[in-house]
Amino acid sequence: MAPKQGPLDEVIRKRLLIDGNDAGDDRRINLLVKSFIKWCNSGSQEEGYSQYQRMLSTLSQCEFSMGKTLLIYDMNLREMENYEKIYKEIECSIAGAHEKIAECKKQILQAKRIQKNHEEYGVLAKVIQHHPDRHETLKKLDAMGKELEHLSHIKESVEYKLELRQKQFHVLLSTIHELQQILENDKKLSELEEAQETSMDTDPKP
Amino acid sequence: MERAVPPTVPLGQMEVFQALQRLHMTIFSQCFSPCGKFLAAGNNYGQIAIFSLSAALSSEAKEESKKPIVTFQAHDGPVYSMVSTDRHLFSAGDGEVKAWLWAEILKKGCKELWCRQPPYRTSLEVPEINALLLVPKENSLILAGGDCQLHTMDLETGTFTRALRGHTDYIHCLALRDRNPEVLSGGEDGTVRLWDLRMAKEVQTIEVYKHEECSRPHNGRWIGCLATDSDWMVCGGGPALTLWHLRSSTPTTIFPMWAPQKHVTFYQDLILSAGQGPCVNQWQLSGELKAQVPGSSPGLLSLSLNQQPAAPECKVLTAAGNSCRVDVFTNLGYRAFSLSF
Numbered sequence: 001m002a003p004k005q006g007p008l009d010e011v012i013r014k015r016l017l018i019d020g021n022d023a024g025d026d027r028r029i030n031l032l033v034k035s036f037i038k039w040c041n042s043g044s045q046e047e048g049y050s051q052y053q054r055m056l057s058t059l060s061q062c063e064f065s066m067g068k069t070l071l072i073y074d075m076n077l078r079e080m081e082n083y084e085k086i087y088k089e090i091e092c093s094i095a096g097a098h099e100k101i102a103e104c105k106k107q108i109l110q111a112k113r114i115q116k117n118h119e120e121y122g123v124l125a126k127v128i129q130h131h132p133d134r135h136e137t138l139k140k141l142d143a144m145g146k147e148l149e150h151l152s153h154i155k156e157s158v159e160y161k162l163e164l165r166q167k168q169f170h171v172l173l174s175t176i177h178e179l180q181q182i183l184e185n186d187k188k189l190s191e192l193e194e195a196q197e198t199s200m201d202t203d204p205k206p
Numbered sequence: 207m208e209r210a211v212p213p214t215v216p217l218g219q220m221e222v223f224q225a226l227q228r229l230h231m232t233i234f235s236q237c238f239s240p241c242g243k244f245l246a247a248g249n250n251y252g253q254i255a256i257f258s259l260s261a262a263l264s265s266e267a268k269e270e271s272k273k274p275i276v277t278f279q280a281h282d283g284p285v286y287s288m289v290s291t292d293r294h295l296f297s298a299g300d301g302e303v304k305a306w307l308w309a310e311i312l313k314k315g316c317k318e319l320w321c322r323q324p325p326y327r328t329s330l331e332v333p334e335i336n337a338l339l340l341v342p343k344e345n346s347l348i349l350a351g352g353d354c355q356l357h358t359m360d361l362e363t364g365t366f367t368r369a370l371r372g373h374t375d376y377i378h379c380l381a382l383r384d385r386n387p388e389v390l391s392g393g394e395d396g397t398v399r400l401w402d403l404r405m406a407k408e409v410q411t412i413e414v415y416k417h418e419e420c421s422r423p424h425n426g427r428w429i430g431c432l433a434t435d436s437d438w439m440v441c442g443g444g445p446a447l448t449l450w451h452l453r454s455s456t457p458t459t460i461f462p463m464w465a466p467q468k469h470v471t472f473y474q475d476l477i478l479s480a481g482q483g484p485c486v487n488q489w490q491l492s493g494e495l496k497a498q499v500p501g502s503s504p505g506l507l508s509l510s511l512n513q514q515p516a517a518p519e520c521k522v523l524t525a526a527g528n529s530c531r532v533d534v535f536t537n538l539g540y541r542a543f544s545l546s547f
Contacts, residue, residue, distance in 0.1 A: 087236045109474070116475035119491035120438065124451060 032058045064132055227251065233526035236510045237295060238287040242517025244275075245510075245524060246311075248285025248297055249533055249547065253277055256311060257545045258340055259512070262534070272545045278316035280304060287338045291361075294319070296347060298335035301326075303349060303359075311453045324349055324357035324366050335352070339380040341403065343387060350377040350391055356401065370401050371420060373410045378443070379432040383452075390434055396427030398441055400452075402420050414441060418462050420448040431470040431479070440477055442467040447479055449491065459493040467510045468527075478523070478538075480506035486525055488538060502544050503529035 019026040032055060039051040217225075232250040238248070241259040262271045281299035289295045295306045305319040309498065317526070328517035333352025340347055341358075344363040350356045354377060366403040375395035382389055383400070388409065392398045400410040408518035414420060415427035422445055430443030439450045447461040447470065467481035476496060477489045483503050512520055522542075523535040530547040 112475040116491065119475065123449065123491055126452070127454075127456055129457050 025062065027060055028062055028065075032062070214239055222408050223268070227237050228530040230248045230321055231530040231547060232284075232507070232528050233296075233530070233532060233547075234286050234507055235288040235534065236254055236282055236363055236508050236524055236526055237290045238289060238510060238514060239312075240292050240297075240511045240516070241308075242512055242514030242520050244308075244312065244546070245512075245532065246288060246290075246295060247274075247526060247545075247547070248280065248288050249530070250284040252279055252281040252283055252285055252299060253547075254280045254285060254288075254297060255547055259522065261532075262521070262543070262545060263520060263536070266473050266547070272543065274545075274547065275395075276311065276314045276316070276340045277547070278311075280306075280316075280318070283334070285508050286334055286351070289338045291340060296338055298338050298349060298351075301332035303335060303338070304345070322359070322364065324359070325369065326463065327329050327355055333376070336378055337380040337391075339382055339389065340349070341382060341387070341389070344403065346391060348380060350380050352376045354393070356380070356389065356391055358403075368406050368410070370406060372401075372411075373397065378428065378430050379431045381434040381439070383434050383436055385436045385476070391437065392429030392432040392443070394428045396429060396444070398429055398432065398439070410455070412450065414448070414457075416536070417445075417457050420457050425466055430466060430468050430481070433472055433477075435472045438472075440470045440472070440479075442470055442479065442481070447489075449477070449493075459491065461487075461493055462495075463487060463491050468505075468507050471511065473511060473523075478509055478511075480509050480525055480527070486523070486535070497539065499535065499538065499540060501525050501527075501533040501541055502531050503527040 015026075035051060035055050035058065039048060039055060044046040055088050209476075214278040217490065233247050234250060235248045236395050237246045238244070238259075239256075243258065245259055246254055246255045247257065247258045255277040257273075258271065258275050261267060261275075264271075280297050281302070281304065283300035285297050285299050288295060290296070290308070291306060295308055295311065297304050297306065297425070302321055302323050304321045306316075307319055310353075324335075331353060335349045336350040337350045338347060339350075345361045347359045347361055348356055349359065354371070354373040354375060356377065357366050358368040358370075359366050373391065373393045374394055375393055379389050379392045380389060381391075387403045389401045389403060390398055391401065396413060396415040398412045398414060400412075400435040401407065402409045414429060415423070420439050421427070426444035428444045429441050431441065433440045434452075437452055439452050441448060441450065442461075442463075443466050447463050447467050448457045449457065449459040451458050453526070461477075461479070463479070465482035467479045467487075469481070470477060472478075475491070477491065479487045479489065480501075484502070484504055484506070485498040485500045486506065486509065487495060488499070490496050503526065506525050508526055510524045512524070513521075523538060524532050524545075525535070526532040530546040533541050533544050536542045
């Protein structure tokens with residue numbers, strides 16, 4: 001299929017390049033050439049003149065369309081420049097956005113660290129709250145210390161009294177014993193004396 | 207292997223076997239390459255598959271980009287844990303840890319660099335290594351698992367320097383505390399223990415199940431997942447997922463998730479967790495559930511965040527678990543696509 005279509009493709013390409021948007025320019029130029037030949041071959045003065053006018057008008061139409069195309073070309077060039085400028089601007093802003101993203105990521109990390117510290121603090125605070133207040137505990141300790149002192153004083157005085165009573169009872173008991181001893185001794189003495197007297201009485205005749 | 211087979215042609219033996227294998231696959235571990243463009247995933251058959259993330263994330267990604275570029279048999283048993291350094295990939299399974307060069311793997315040469323076993327108490331023991339942790343400050347690798355000890359291996363010489371004892375049951379997970387050179391380990395015995403690496407001793411023990419607020423006796427006391435942020439620690443598993451303040455060893459926030467969580471990690475101001483159930487949960491530190499994004503596996507075992515500075519365009523979250531698929535999340539709000547073995 002390729003070899004025969006080759007030259008045909010070329011022809012189609014050339015025709016499209018010349019007049020792709022079918023504005024009629026190509027036709028007009030062909031018509032101009034034909035009308036020039038007709039004018040050269042024209043007989044009368046009037047025909048020639050009208051043919052000449054027609055050729056001029058076709059020429060001016062061609063010039064007009066040429067002018068239009070040039071303006072469009074200019075406009076395209078300027079659009080291209082404009083687009084280049086916008087493209088560069090957008091590139092810059094993309095780069096700027098990337099940097100901002102990196103910054104924000106750093107800030108997020110920082111914020112997460114702060115959040116973590118905050119939570120750790122909160123958790124520890126909860127634990128500490130469970131334990132009673134230090135001042136209260138100290139006060140309780142003081143009060144208990146005083147009570148302890150007070151009680152030990154009482155204990156001391158009670159012990160002292162106990163000892164005193166013990167000693168007094170001891171003295172009492174020992175006095176009682178002594179008195180008992182004395183009484184017994186006296187009793188014994190009196191019994192002895194009685195016994196001596198009766199024995200002397202039973203033996204009166206010497 | 208997902209071609210459309212017309213119903214009249216019977217499936218070959220091989221294809222049936224492969225389909226069954228993929229049905230019963232569990233992916234235990236994942237790891238990103240140092241350049242950030244590749245993901246390694248290890249499964250229960252001992253295979254490691256390398257996926258090209260940059261190809262799968264690019265605008266001309268096709269179905270084949272979501273398949274591994276190379277798959278090789280790394281261990282005889284499951285690959286429970288993997289970590290990556292600048293040039294090496296370490297994978298651990300039943301009792302042994304192997305090293306691979308990333309450059310070799312990406313060229314499809316699958317020969318291991320070395321294979322070592324930490325010193326076990328008896329030679330008959332082959333305990334599984336559940337967790338690997340890199341300590342960049344002292345250039346060493348910590349292994350922990352079934353023998354209840356933490357072994358430290360120096361990466362330059364390859365010798366095992368310390369064995370930290372203290373856990374009474376096997377260890378599930380490890381985490382590194384940056385500021386003080388401490389390692390946290392969580393285990394089946396329900397405790398989280400902090401070890402000081404310079405003094406090679408246990409510094410603190412937190413018995414999670416003894417705290418009423420988080421213990422859930424019906425789930426058990428095992429600690430399945432651990433993550434730390436120097437002052438804070440999240441752990442979960444049998445007991446509820448809880449945020450602890452390490453200095454005062456008090457549980458501060460209980461996350462209301464009934465399902466035991468198998469992996470947890472801190473990310474920016476959120477805590478990400480995954481476990482039973484197909485969703486990746488995002489929590490705020492105060493205990494609120496910010497988002498729950500469903501994945502494609504019925505249960506998730508590992509989450510991995512690609513934060514390698516060399517590949518910011520591959521910054522994704524990947525989740526894998528009880529299926530042959532690895533879900534890729536480009537934005538934490540939704541699952542973008544899944545890579546598949």
